[in-house]
Amino acid sequence: MSVTGLGPAPSMPGDVDLVAQPEGRQGLLRALWHSANGRVGLVLAGVVVAAAIVASFGGTPYDPQFQNAAALLQHPTWSHPFGTDQFGRDILSLVLDGLGVSLEIACLAVAIAGVIGTIAGVVAGFLGRWTSAVIMRVTDMMFAIPAILLALIVVAALGAGWLNSAIAIGVGYIPIFVRVVRGPVLALRESGYVSAGRVLGFSRRRLLFRHILPNVSGILAVQTSLALAWSVLAEASLSFLGLGPPPPTASLGEMVSQAGSLAATAWWTLAFPSVAIIVAVIGFNLLGDGLRDAIDPRTRKR
Amino acid sequence: MRHRNVLRGVIVLAASLGLAGALCSSVGAAPRVQARHSSSPSTFVVASTSGVQKLDPDVVTNFVDFQTLGLVYDQLVRYNKELQFVPDLARSWAFSKGNRAITFQLRRGVIFDDGSSFTSANVVASLNRVLAPKTGDASASYLSAVKSIVANGPYSVTLVLSRPDSSILSGLTSVNLSMLSTKAIAAGTVATAPDGTGPFAFSSWSPNNYLVLNANPHYWGGKVTQASVKVEAIPTEQSIASAIEANTVQLGLLTEPEVAKTLTGYKVQKVLDLSYRALMLQDKTGPLANVNNRRALECAINRKQIVADSVFGQGQVVGPVPVGPFASRPVSAICPNTNIVAAKRYLKAAGDPSGFSFTAITSVALDPTSSAQAIAAQSELAQAGIKMNIQNLAGDAYIQDWLKGTFQAAFAWNGADPDPYTMYGRYFGKGADLGVPAGYSSPVLQNLLLAGDESSSLTAQQKDYSELSAKLTGNAVWVWLFTSYDYAVVGHGVHGFSFFPSLTDSLQTLSSTSVS
Numbered sequence: 037m038s039v040t041g042l043g044p045a046p047s048m049p050g051d052v053d054l055v056a057q058p059e060g061r062q063g064l065l066r067a068l069w070h071s072a073n074g075r076v077g078l079v080l081a082g083v084v085v086a087a088a089i090v091a092s093f094g095g096t097p098y099d100p101q102f103q104n105a106a107a108l109l110q111h112p113t114w115s116h117p118f119g120t121d122q123f124g125r126d127i128l129s130l131v132l133d134g135l136g137v138s139l140e141i142a143c144l145a146v147a148i149a150g151v152i153g154t155i156a157g158v159v160a161g162f163l164g165r166w167t168s169a170v171i172m173r174v175t176d177m178m179f180a181i182p183a184i185l186l187a188l189i190v191v192a193a194l195g196a197g198w199l200n201s202a203i204a205i206g207v208g209y210i211p212i213f214v215r216v217v218r219g220p221v222l223a224l225r226e227s228g229y230v231s232a233g234r235v236l237g238f239s240r241r242r243l244l245f246r247h248i249l250p251n252v253s254g255i256l257a258v259q260t261s262l263a264l265a266w267s268v269l270a271e272a273s274l275s276f277l278g279l280g281p282p283p284p285t286a287s288l289g290e291m292v293s294q295a296g297s298l299a300a301t302a303w304w305t306l307a308f309p310s311v312a313i314i315v316a317v318i319g320f321n322l323l324g325d326g327l328r329d330a331i332d333p334r335t336r337k338r
Numbered sequence: 339m340r341h342r343n344v345l346r347g348v349i350v351l352a353a354s355l356g357l358a359g360a361l362c363s364s365v366g367a368a369p370r371v372q373a374r375h376s377s378s379p380s381t382f383v384v385a386s387t388s389g390v391q392k393l394d395p396d397v398v399t400n401f402v403d404f405q406t407l408g409l410v411y412d413q414l415v416r417y418n419k420e421l422q423f424v425p426d427l428a429r430s431w432a433f434s435k436g437n438r439a440i441t442f443q444l445r446r447g448v449i450f451d452d453g454s455s456f457t458s459a460n461v462v463a464s465l466n467r468v469l470a471p472k473t474g475d476a477s478a479s480y481l482s483a484v485k486s487i488v489a490n491g492p493y494s495v496t497l498v499l500s501r502p503d504s505s506i507l508s509g510l511t512s513v514n515l516s517m518l519s520t521k522a523i524a525a526g527t528v529a530t531a532p533d534g535t536g537p538f539a540f541s542s543w544s545p546n547n548y549l550v551l552n553a554n555p556h557y558w559g560g561k562v563t564q565a566s567v568k569v570e571a572i573p574t575e576q577s578i579a580s581a582i583e584a585n586t587v588q589l590g591l592l593t594e595p596e597v598a599k600t601l602t603g604y605k606v607q608k609v610l611d612l613s614y615r616a617l618m619l620q621d622k623t624g625p626l627a628n629v630n631n632r633r634a635l636e637c638a639i640n641r642k643q644i645v646a647d648s649v650f651g652q653g654q655v656v657g658p659v660p661v662g663p664f665a666s667r668p669v670s671a672i673c674p675n676t677n678i679v680a681a682k683r684y685l686k687a688a689g690d691p692s693g694f695s696f697t698a699i700t701s702v703a704l705d706p707t708s709s710a711q712a713i714a715a716q717s718e719l720a721q722a723g724i725k726m727n728i729q730n731l732a733g734d735a736y737i738q739d740w741l742k743g744t745f746q747a748a749f750a751w752n753g754a755d756p757d758p759y760t761m762y763g764r765y766f767g768k769g770a771d772l773g774v775p776a777g778y779s780s781p782v783l784q785n786l787l788l789a790g791d792e793s794s795s796l797t798a799q800q801k802d803y804s805e806l807s808a809k810l811t812g813n814a815v816w817v818w819l820f821t822s823y824d825y826a827v828v829g830h831g832v833h834g835f836s837f838f839p840s841l842t843d844s845l846q847t848l849s850s851t852s853v854s
Contacts, residue, residue, distance in 0.1 A: 103717045105643055123647050123714060196730070278702055278730040283713045294709070296576045300600040 067330035074326020080319025081261075084135055084312075091136035096129035101284045109302045119304035121294070127304060131312045133286035138316065141202045141281070142267035146260055148206030153213020154249075154256060160214065161221025162244060172218070175211040183208035187270055191279045198281040205270045209263050216259045220252045254331040261324035268316045288313050381550070381566040382853065384845065385578045385587040388703050388733050389546040389571030394529035395516040396468055396475040400704070400737060401613075401751070401841060402591075404513045406549055406569045408842040409849075411516035411534035414442055414461070415507050417840040421612070421662075421756055423507050427456060427517050427535065437502035437794060444493040449556040450519040451532075451539040458489035464518040465497075467528075478771050479764040480509025483791070502792045504799070505759035512760075513842045537562045537849030546734060547571055562849045563834075575706055579827070588829040588853060594706050595652040598825040607837040611824040611844070612755060614660045615711065617698065617817040618740075618748045620777040625696055626746055630688035632814035637673035637681035638722035639715055645820045648710035653822030658810045660821040662756030664790075664800060666807035669818065681722040693723025698747035700728060701736035705751040711819065712749055743774040753841055754821070758803045759791040766815075778815040829853075 068074035090096070104124035112119040118127035160171040178186065190204035224230055225248070233243050274280045275289030283290070288309045295305035386402045395407045414428040428442035448456035465487050468475045483503035488496045497506065509515060522533040532540040537559060538551035548570040553562035572578045572587070575597040581587035582601060592598050598606050617639070625631045641655040657666025668674040673681075685691050698715075700708040712728045719726050726747070731739065739745050755761045765776035766783040773779055786809065790802035811818065824844075826837040835851040838844045 101717060101720075103643075103647075103714065105646070108646065122650070122710065123717070278709070282728045282730065283709075284716060296574060297594045297597045297706075299576075301596055 068326050071326040071329040073322045077322030077326045081323045084316045087132050088136040088139040091132040096132045098126040098129045100129040100133040100286050118308040121305050130286050134288040138268050138271050141271045142264050144202035145205035145267045146263045149209035149213050153210045154217050157214040157217025158221050161218040175214045178211040196279045201280050205267050224248050258324050258328045261320050265317045265320035272313050381568050382564045383587045384569045384589045385572045386591040390549040393532050395513045399476050404841040405844050407513050409538045410532045410536045412536050415510045438499045441496040448535050448558045457492045458495045461495045462487045463520045463523050477514035479767050505757040505791050508755050508757040508760040563852045588832050590827040592825040595650050601827050605828040607826045608823045609837050609839045611839050614754050614821045615819040618750045625694035628688045630684040634681040634684035636814040636817045637677045638719050640676040640718045644711050644714045647714040648707040649822045653820040656821045657818050658807045659758050660754050664758050664803040671808040671812040678722050695725035696746045697727040699745045700730050700749045703733035708749040740775050
């Protein structure tokens, strides 16, 4: 077994297989591409990320907020492939912009959850005893509240907005990262090379940051991808309820909400933002699945 | 392995579609289930996007509160469908002493839900409660001219006026001036246990959720055909439409024409209701304290476009007085139509040539069209360099902020009346009950309102109220937007319902509505 980031770490009895990773980035990508889920996920997530980047650099066909009074609720045409909404705005531009905003919020939310959750998980797993007990009881308490409800509570307390949405979603996902990270760290703590490091007098910091943390990066990558999918959906849900970033910030959930009353007469106002949410969610979910397949040696060897 | 992956992919796809579907289909299913479980088969369910928030008829401001309590309480006078005064608990009335007194002859044989009889004592107690400052009646200004309330006997009452008051009758049609039981007033239960003389009696209430009424067996207006009526909040109009189709709701109150249009095969009653939309402004602090900034706002807004975007053209651009003989013409004294050049000129005069920013509150729960109004206005204002931030609030949070005046601007849906004093006396009159949310106040407006109200000549009143409209719009006190249609969608098998334009009376025909 080789362990990413550790160099030629000796294989010892008790080493943990679950953190094994394919060799190098190319190996990971190859393994990812060989998984059907990974392939589809990579393509869909790539499309979503590309769309978001295009929108961020102003590459939308029209100014997403431009209201054309002469083009209210137009069917999809060559000039407006996704049609226009009740304000005469180009839906394709809005969807691209909305994807960009959704991804920005989702990335920040996952960063918040990932950083706090990973630190808490590593500390709980590595230090154990009362530190672990305290962290895990707090995590249990947060787990008792559904993540979307927790997000709603946070937004209700902080107010609606871009940053607050990200914080709300991030807070809701912290306990999942704590749990996901703590398990492997508990196992790694008892592994042979960590014990060897301890015998050699390595400091706790060195053991944590150079020998344990790099070995949970694979699991973190999987979890990050799955969390991104959930965050995109959570952001859309908050916006749907009017608790997301306020206009003129484009938001897919808000578009779906606005289009609700128009579904029967202008299907395109509802269909395209919904499809964008679905593609983003499926893409990141499958990517996460693919990563898990690629990292899991049992799946990879078959 | 490949099969497992494909299977997993299918499951993820199905789950995602399910989640997105749930997101897209709004919350239609939940309220339907709730309605099915909480209503007996004989209950007639009326659905609105907002629930009843308060039970005290003197203090309510929410539209559905007016509509619902209008079924429990009666007033002395009411509007008919043509907005003419017709007797309610007063059989007749007459002005005397040079219009400084009005005497009502009361209906006999009227019984409150608590079993007590309606007499002049109830009129005196009810109207004194309205006038008592501690009540906090939202419409006490309707009685601002009343000097004393004198009972001439058990079934006759005279309101002695300090001045001629042409709006007194229109004020008396409001739920805020309902006739209350003296027992309930003495016991202090008006806000918790409605006790009226209307066709329905209070049964149960869950704030912001539902209110159940039972038929009043002693109703003076004849036999009530519905044994039980439930007024229920269903958060979105699409869900109300679904509930109508599922026959779990018999009457849906809608404002969005596109939703009403989807209900083909159902009878949709459409009335140009007695209300108006306005962007209310607070003038005490911030950029909106500057009159020229407010004028810039008024000139930059494209009202016609807001009507097109938010109610799909199903409305009319109006000024401060939307209907009746004193309707505002033109709709604005400074910018009847959008004028970006004028807006920029006003910004320059205000010392903010590059524009300013402010925040406007909306509540989709209270007015489903408010979000679209705000988005349309936001884009128009941006053309003049004015940045409007939008903050959408839950219904009760919006009302709290609105009443306290803790907003810079508010997309509001306010009740209207053919009489300008009834409309604006409580906002801009002397000692106005709603002076705080109104923001702007001025002795000029107070005097114009008073002059119009005191005048007995239609021509003189038209002159005063025309000047009132000009002052309100010239100072951009608020930005008046439009008036639109309300829709009542009647379920299959429902007969005899007729939707009225006045809020208090809009559901009054439920007492004679039948379901086959």
